[in-house]
Amino acid sequence: MNTLYSQEAELSVIGAAMIENDQVAELAEIVRPGDFCAPAHRTVWGGIVNLSRDGKPCDLVTLGDHLEANGLMDSVGTFADLAEIARAVPVASNGAHYAEVVADLAQRRQLIGTLPEAEERIADRGLPTADLITELQGRLESLRRSSRHRLLTAAEYIGDEFLSPFQRRHAGEEESMGLPYGLRDLDEKTMGMKPGELVVVGGRPSMGKTAFMMNSLRAALDNQAPMLIESLEMKRPALFNRLVAGIGDIPIAALRDPRGHWDEIDEHIARIAYPVTQIKNADLYINHDTPRTISQIRAQAKEIYDRHGRVGLVMIDYLGKVKVEGNYKRHDLGIEEVVAGAKAIAKEFDCPVMLLSQLNRSLEQRPNKRPNMGDLKDSSAIEQEADTILFLYRDEVYNPDNPDNKGLAEIIIGKQREGVTDTVHAVSRLGHARFEDLAPRRYAEEFSA
Secondary structure (H helix, E strand, O other), rough: OOOOOOOHHHHHHHHHHHOHHHHHHHHHHHHOHHOOHHHHHHHHHHHHHHHHHOOOOOOOOHHHHHHHHHHOHHHOOOHHHHHHHHOOOHOOOOOHHHHHHHHHHHHHHHHHHHHHHHHHHHHOOOOOOHHHHHHHHHHHHHHOOOOOOOOOOOOHHHHHHHHHHHHHOOOOOOOOOOEOOHHHHHHHHHEEEEEOOEEEEEEEOOHHHHHHHHHHHHHHHHHHOOEEEEEEEOOOHHHHHHHHHHOOOOOOOHHHOHHHHHHHHHHHHHHHHHHHHHHHOOOOEEEOOEEHHHHHHHHHHHHHHHHHHOOOOEEEHHHHHOOOOOOOHHHHHHHHHHHHHHHHHHHOOOOOEEEEEEEEEHHHHOOOOOOOHHEEOOHHHHHHHHHHHHHEOOOHHOOOOOOOHOOOOEEEEEEEEEOOOOEEEEEEHHHHHHHOOOHHHHHHHHHHH
């Protein structure tokens, strides 16, 4: 006997829907056809949902005709069998309760279904145990369903979700600024990286995407928030070189080859202490294992959340290196899986997620090589999910002989849900893994004095 099957619950959902057709939309949000254990019930529920979507009434006659017309009646039996299924409902008003029971039992059956494959993976001693745990966490989380909430009017939300936060910001009890990018003009135009937002940073090679990420991380370290860096492009030692160089304003080359910069080595060593101390004191987690799926990245964010009670920032370098879990025939669907997963991480842990992305090579053929939204690889998913899209452009890469563009960078705000689109100019010092304000505040204050 299957203890994870309730005939009463399945029949009650179907009967309730047929007695009160207005319930179908609500019940269909809770339970799917595949959640029914009995094949006949699965077929009948699919028919009910299809009739409801078409705006047609659902009773014995219309449902029977629908199943007959689609060649599905044989899987149910006879019309008398269909009538017996539709008749068994204790109280129509309890349909939602029974739907929750059906959905819960289906989820439990799915969990059991994962065990044989999990046992097989665990028995493979060639796979690292830590990777297995992360992989299994990702698989189990993929089975989790979002909680169903009662539909509320806007009046019931506006106090907690608008008025109270506004009053706290007005009173100075809550910061309006999210995590900073470390560039004054960009922070002013975007209000930083805000909780729950997906920030996509796009650029062609040599534009400084990783340096920009390190620049943002350098600024965010002061907020004492737990942070996760998924460095799928670069190994951890190279990332440490860039982070220490950026914080200490030290040439990366001097960290790679100290003896090659002997004349300045004492100065560089003196500057190393502060960034090393800052990194040691931070709740900073850097993973450089590849390949990684978005579920595995999510599992690591969950581990940080369980450890600290929050996640301050997740950074992923970069989109094209995240392994796709689904078996898609179209590349853009795989990109959609990763981007949607990154956005889900931002929403679940109420933290900003920065996702770096390569741009299409085709922009190299244009006279004006400044990127735009169409240059994002498989851009539809990115455009849809991202809250902020930033493009990095350094004209000196394409016009190295022009003395007027040396060390200059443009940060193009291609999309911002709650702000302007604009271009911010900055200084690029990639040899030190830094971007800096074009006119530092101290200069502006001196000139205005």
